Amino acid sequence: MGKSDIGPPSYKKMLPAVIEKNYGKWKYHEILKPGVLKHVSESGDEVWTVRAGSPRLVSIDFIRDICDIADKYCDGKLRFTSRSNVEFMTPKKENVEPIIQAVQKIGLPVGGTGKSISNIIHTQGWAHCHSAATDSSGIVKAIMDELYPYFTSMKLPAKLRVALACCINMCGAVHCSDIAIVGIHTKPPKIDNSKVGAVCEIPTTMASCPTGAIRKNPDPNVKGLVVNEEKCMYCGNCFTVCPAMPLADAEGDGVAIYVGGKVSNARSAPMFSRLAIPYLPNNPPRWPEAVSAIKNIVEVYAKNALPDERMGEWINRVGWENFFKLTGIEFTEYHIDDFTHGVDTYRTTTQFRW
Amino acid sequence: MTEGVTEELKDKILKYLGTVSKAKNRDVARALEIDKAIVDKGIAELAKEDKIEYIYLGTSYIQLKQK
Amino acid sequence: MADNDTPLIDELEKGPWPSYIKEIKRAAKKNAAAKDLLGVQELSFQERITHWKHGGIVGVTGYGAGVIGRYVDAPDKFPAVEMFHTMRINQPAGWFYTTDALRKICDIWEKYGSGLTNFHGSTGDIILLGTNTKSLQPCFDELTEAGFDLGGSGSALRTISCCVGPARCEYSCIDTLDICANLTQEFQDEIHRPRWPYKFKIKISGCPNDGVAAIARADFTIIGTWHDTLRIDQDEVRKYVKNGFDIRGLVTEKCPTKALAWDDKELKLNLRTADCVRCMHCINKMPKALRPGVDRGATILIGGKAPIIKGAYLSWVLVPFMKMEPPYDEAKVLLRKIWEWWDENGRSRERIAELIERMGLKTFLRAVDIKPVPQMVFKPRANPYVFFD
Numbered sequence: 001m002g003k004s005d006i007g008p009p010s011y012k013k014m015l016p017a018v019i020e021k022n023y024g025k026w027k028y029h030e031i032l033k034p035g036v037l038k039h040v041s042e043s044g045d046e047v048w049t050v051r052a053g054s055p056r057l058v059s060i061d062f063i064r065d066i067c068d069i070a071d072k073y074c075d076g077k078l079r080f081t082s083r084s085n086v087e088f089m090t091p092k093k094e095n096v097e098p099i100i101q102a103v104q105k106i107g108l109p110v111g112g113t114g115k116s117i118s119n120i121i122h123t124q125g126w127a128h129c130h131s132a133a134t135d136s137s138g139i140v141k142a143i144m145d146e147l148y149p150y151f152t153s154m155k156l157p158a159k160l161r162v163a164l165a166c167c168i169n170m171c172g173a174v175h176c177s178d179i180a181i182v183g184i185h186t187k188p189p190k191i192d193n194s195k196v197g198a199v200c201e202i203p204t205t206m207a208s209c210p211t212g213a214i215r216k217n218p219d220p221n222v223k224g225l226v227v228n229e230e231k232c233m234y235c236g237n238c239f240t241v242c243p244a245m246p247l248a249d250a251e252g253d254g255v256a257i258y259v260g261g262k263v264s265n266a267r268s269a270p271m272f273s274r275l276a277i278p279y280l281p282n283n284p285p286r287w288p289e290a291v292s293a294i295k296n297i298v299e300v301y302a303k304n305a306l307p308d309e310r311m312g313e314w315i316n317r318v319g320w321e322n323f324f325k326l327t328g329i330e331f332t333e334y335h336i337d338d339f340t341h342g343v344d345t346y347r348t349t350t351q352f353r354w
Numbered sequence: 355m356t357e358g359v360t361e362e363l364k365d366k367i368l369k370y371l372g373t374v375s376k377a378k379n380r381d382v383a384r385a386l387e388i389d390k391a392i393v394d395k396g397i398a399e400l401a402k403e404d405k406i407e408y409i410y411l412g413t414s415y416i417q418l419k420q421k
Numbered sequence: 422m423a424d425n426d427t428p429l430i431d432e433l434e435k436g437p438w439p440s441y442i443k444e445i446k447r448a449a450k451k452n453a454a455a456k457d458l459l460g461v462q463e464l465s466f467q468e469r470i471t472h473w474k475h476g477g478i479v480g481v482t483g484y485g486a487g488v489i490g491r492y493v494d495a496p497d498k499f500p501a502v503e504m505f506h507t508m509r510i511n512q513p514a515g516w517f518y519t520t521d522a523l524r525k526i527c528d529i530w531e532k533y534g535s536g537l538t539n540f541h542g543s544t545g546d547i548i549l550l551g552t553n554t555k556s557l558q559p560c561f562d563e564l565t566e567a568g569f570d571l572g573g574s575g576s577a578l579r580t581i582s583c584c585v586g587p588a589r590c591e592y593s594c595i596d597t598l599d600i601c602a603n604l605t606q607e608f609q610d611e612i613h614r615p616r617w618p619y620k621f622k623i624k625i626s627g628c629p630n631d632g633v634a635a636i637a638r639a640d641f642t643i644i645g646t647w648h649d650t651l652r653i654d655q656d657e658v659r660k661y662v663k664n665g666f667d668i669r670g671l672v673t674e675k676c677p678t679k680a681l682a683w684d685d686k687e688l689k690l691n692l693r694t695a696d697c698v699r700c701m702h703c704i705n706k707m708p709k710a711l712r713p714g715v716d717r718g719a720t721i722l723i724g725g726k727a728p729i730i731k732g733a734y735l736s737w738v739l740v741p742f743m744k745m746e747p748p749y750d751e752a753k754v755l756l757r758k759i760w761e762w763w764d765e766n767g768r769s770r771e772r773i774a775e776l777i778e779r780m781g782l783k784t785f786l787r788a789v790d791i792k793p794v795p796q797m798v799f800k801p802r803a804n805p806y807v808f809f810d
Contacts, residue, residue, distance in 0.1 A: 408485025
């Protein structure tokens with residue numbers, strides 16, 4: 001057996017020289033144009049950063065391509081952002097345009113800074129995940145093709161963060177995004193009681209259900225489970241614990257759109273995204289219903305929000321009643337929260353808009 | 355060998371795991387009435403010695419290495 | 422499979438955004454598993470359903486984390502992805518790399534895996550996507566020779582991540598990269614050998630802009646802040662105003678506590694320090710003129726998570742201000758106390774926030790020896806149902 005518990009390599013070995021020299025000494029920064037940052041140090045040193053979008057699911061040859069660019073212009077160093085963008089840094093201003101050209105030559109957009117739509121954070125979807133209720137890379141590609149001009153420009157009222165989780169497990173924790181796209185099931189699990197006994201642990205499976213909808217099969221001859229379908233909200237938690245109760249369904253699965261979340265503490269406190277559209281169908285390869293719904297929300301926000309107002313801040317100012325009116329999205333009984341803390345969202349004032 | 359971890363402790367852990375299909379570290383510590391911090395270290399050594407393995411059923415458990 | 426057998430996914434080679442289908446096709450030229458992945462993806466697009474299964478025991482010797490078992494449900498059609506496991510590789514703090522390190526990972530993954538990756542997964546790891554069981558150990562051994570190690574999975578401490586911090590950001594109030602690297606090395610056993618009720622995440626953001634969304638998704642959220650006063654360079658403020666910057670509309674009127682006021686007679690930006698809640702808005706708008714204070718540390722918050730099981734939570738303030746100097750013993754002691762209480766009391770798949778909600782914040786604070794302070798709540802209780810114990 002080889003090495004064990006060595007942890008990752010030290011970040012200190014990975015830093016560009018100008019970063020190492022000015023570590024902790026940065027004084028201010030400017031966004032020179034979409035995707036190009038300039039940071040100035042107290043020492044007077046400057047570093048330019050070119051930010052490029054990536055498709056996130058990439059081949060090793062893609063990584064080698066960006067390494068070639070970093071070898072040529074960035075002394076063999078680069079970094080990634082938390083949103084799967086690639087950042088090329090250089091202390092030489094004259095390298096900026098050649099980096100942009102090299103990046104664009106391999107098909108990558110430069111942008112994602114300031115008042116833009118940066119890369120979509122997303123999960124694995126049909127490319128890799130067992131519990132996916134929608135695809136991830138595919139629908140994200142379709143959305144980003146449409147929102148592309150917002151990545152390469154900075155013309156929105158504020159930054160707009162989009163994230164996608166392919167099921168409500170939300171391993172990508174999308175629930176505080178300006179726009180969150182969530183894959184949903186809409187049908188209860190189909191229990192294969194011939195397998196339950198062999199592949200599932202019955203008490204664990206029953207305990208996994210947030211609403212207590214899963215019980216032992218009342219038939220003493222069946223070693224299995226039953227689901228009270230009226231109590232099921234299709235979360236898939238049972239399927240993660242018990243593979244014999246799949247709930248994927250080609251007709252029932254789709255996506256929901258949540259809006260108005262943020263994590264930054266700037267101005268207003270962080271907030272959750274809230275339900276805008278309960279269900280849109282899975283319609284590969286381009287998910288036209290989801291794409292046009294998102295584009296509509298972005299455009300209505302861009303037209304109506306004040307400068308520096310994030311999606312949720314804009315909605316809080318104008319009221320959800322106006323959000324639904326302006327976007328033309330129908331408000332339904334599904335929008336009313338009837339889960340654990342639901343009553344906290346019911347309006348307890350006569351103040352509202354018509 | 356990690357401080358506080360004896361061959362005797364590791365034998366006890368293996369013996370306990372022989373009586374159950376799977377367990378969490380906490381269950382082992384409770385059954386053996388030994389401080390969990392020490393049991394955690396013993397389990398880590400047994401994992402490195404390839405005598406136990408981890409399974410995931412909604413949460414992670416340990417079990418005797420299946421031959 | 423013939424080259425023209427995937428009409429649905431081929432559609433996604435078009436359009437301006439870079440195409441992941443093109444990337445899978447690049448990998449497919451060299452690797453059978455990547456080629457079968459194209460077929461699986463096409464089938465999912467046709468049938469609008471996933472074709473992956475989870476489960477099984479896969480991993481490397483000595484570890485219970487870092488590898489996710491994955492199998493296709495139609496191995497007869499797609500034999501090269503019968504097994505298609507993920508390896509999570511712990512990233513260097515801040516996601517900085519030398520191209521040498523990246524090329525080494527690529528070479529190893531070319532040898533042992535599909536050649537497909539994510540840089541990075543949401544938690545922060547390098548994701549190596551798709552290999553078979555027998556390749557796991559030799560791949561891992563070569564990765565450790567190259568200086569890399571696996572990240573967390575299952576009921577373990579998950580790979581810790583942080584924002585770019587002091588490496589390239591003037592806002593950062595703490596050394597996010599060093600804290601990330603230090604805690605990662607300290608807790609290798611907790612990352613690699615899952616033992617708790619469920620997952621536990623730590624994320625570190627250098628300032629309240631919270632660039633890595635720590636407050637939304639980390640059980641233990643570390644956010645840089647300051648205890649003294651905003652630094653104002655009045656000359657630079659005047660330059661902004663002179664250049665036509667609408668300081669009232671864009672800054673003082675947006676200040677959530679109206680702590681800032683622009684005096685256009687004295688040409689001075691006045692601050693009532695006691696009212697500043699350090700939201701970052703004014704600094705974000707005028708980075709040349711305004712900076713965080715110099716008495717710096719972190720606010721520690723607890724409990725952030727996505728919805729499964731009981732609902733989503735944002736992290737709650739636990740320690741309003743903690744100095745963050747190496748070796749970060751205060752944070753480490755606190756973490757160990759939290760884990761001990763959680764592991765003792767938590768039910769299967771119960772995150773720390775859910776346990777705190779079930780047992781009460783009061784009980785939790787007693788267990789970790791922290792005194793209640795008003796900064797922990799938006800407002801005190803309104804109901805009279807107090808337990809005097």
